Amino acid sequence: MWVALPLCLLSALLATEGNSFSYTGKSCLEPENCEPGPFSLTYPHNVTVRANIACCDTDGCNAGAIPVPTVSSVPNGRQCLSFFKSGADHWQKKKELLACTGAEDHCVEDYGVLTLACLPACSGHCRKCPATMWAPQPLCLLSAQLVTGDTLQCEVCASEEQSCSGPLQPCAPSEGTCVTVVAEFRLERNSFSYMGKSCLEPKNCEPGPFSLTYAHNVTVRVNIACCDTDGCNAGAIPVPSVSSVPNGRQCPSFFKMGADGWQEKEKELLVCTGAEDHYVEESGILTLDKFSRWGRGDIKLRMTAAGCGSPGACVKRALVKKYAQGVPEILSQAKCYPAPRAGGGIGEP
Incomplete structure (x- = not known):
């Protein structure tokens, strides 16, 4: 039977x-x-x-x-x-x-x-x-x-410019979001841009602009957009701008960077401007899969820094943060809270 x-x-x-x-x-x-x-x-x-x-x-x-x-x-x-x-x-x-x-x-x-x-x-x-x-x-x-079906399709590309375009590619079943990331980095005398588009897990996509300003004229400007329909991440999104008008906040700031050993920088009191009213401190490595698809390798930014940031910069958290495919950030520490007013203490509203 x-x-x-x-x-x-x-x-x-x-x-x-x-x-x-x-x-x-x-x-x-x-x-x-x-x-x-x-x-x-x-x-x-x-x-x-x-x-x-x-x-x-x-x-x-x-x-x-x-x-x-x-x-x-x-x-x-x-x-x-x-x-x-x-x-x-x-x-x-x-x-x-x-x-x-x-x-x-x-x-x-x-x-x-x-x-x-x-x-x-x-x-x-x-x-x-x-x-x-x-x-x-x-x-x-x-x-x-087999995990099959009508999967989401996203535009996938990476560029050293503030725009890029590429083919639509099917996403993995866990990747229910299309993401676009655009960034501008100014590291003392050097500056470069980045744009990446890819599929991404919804839990990893936290949209919105954020900006960071550190001592020694080091700035980071980032914008992230998420969507969930086929090809919805085509086109470009703007890099955020930051007003130069002081907002009454200030932060002790420093910036250390280097692959072969930290380059110590002297701390200074940084006057915060525009929407950057938070104190942000971070230490870790940001990887930009900028050219690996064409055989030119990744860019790795290893830094320890503190300075003024917009509220959106609190997206940075300790351990691993994935902004897009090929763009992970691994931080050993990450702090973000309201910056002190002039004459106040750290964290004072």
Whole structure:
């Protein structure tokens, strides 16, 4: 007598570069884990997956075979940005624009087992399954661990200018926000700008402008915008400006920077201006993934500093803060509270 559970019958054909294999598995399965029907995926470099799943609920009902689905080669007018990573060494193929065919009219990002990971692709079947779902057979496990569906697509780019543009790319399931970050840094005699756009986890996106002013003419101006519809982070956002009119607050200020050892700077009393009415102190490393996509490496700013900041600067917190993909900040300390008025104490309103 079979256990009173629907039966999962899986028939699949997987083909990778120069290799292909087939698989059929039959077993018992919890009803909530069996989602019947055919689906197919096509990736670049002639990598394809074709699978079919049938479920039934009577004794021995999964005897026999079910067909592997076929996919028409006729283009359907859809296209996806696609790449393929496989193998123990995680080699990666260059991204390419893939023309979808037949019923494969969705872009899908897959995470799975059997050396498959991070696969934006075209698919004719969207199913959303928890990543922790288990099934008795290896390929049932693979199918259950795929995280697919109509994912958010964001513009992705990075630039040393205050604007950039790039292709729309599908986000990971946890990344439900598109983010734009623009910044201007003035470090004594040097200055540079940065803009980055990417997908981001909603919990990490804290929108709004903020500014910091330290001793020795060091300034940081940042603006962050978040949105949650496809391509909503196209375009540019402004770098915030700071009024030069004193606001009656002041901060003890210093700035230390250097990769090979801190460059000690003498503390000075800094007169705060404009909206910068908070005392901000921080110590850590900010990484800007400015050029890594083109092979020029990251920029790392290692600093310990204190000075005047706008209220939005309180977004800085100890440990790790992720502003965008490739733009993490790791702080060993972060303080932010109202700056003292002239003649008052630290933290006095």
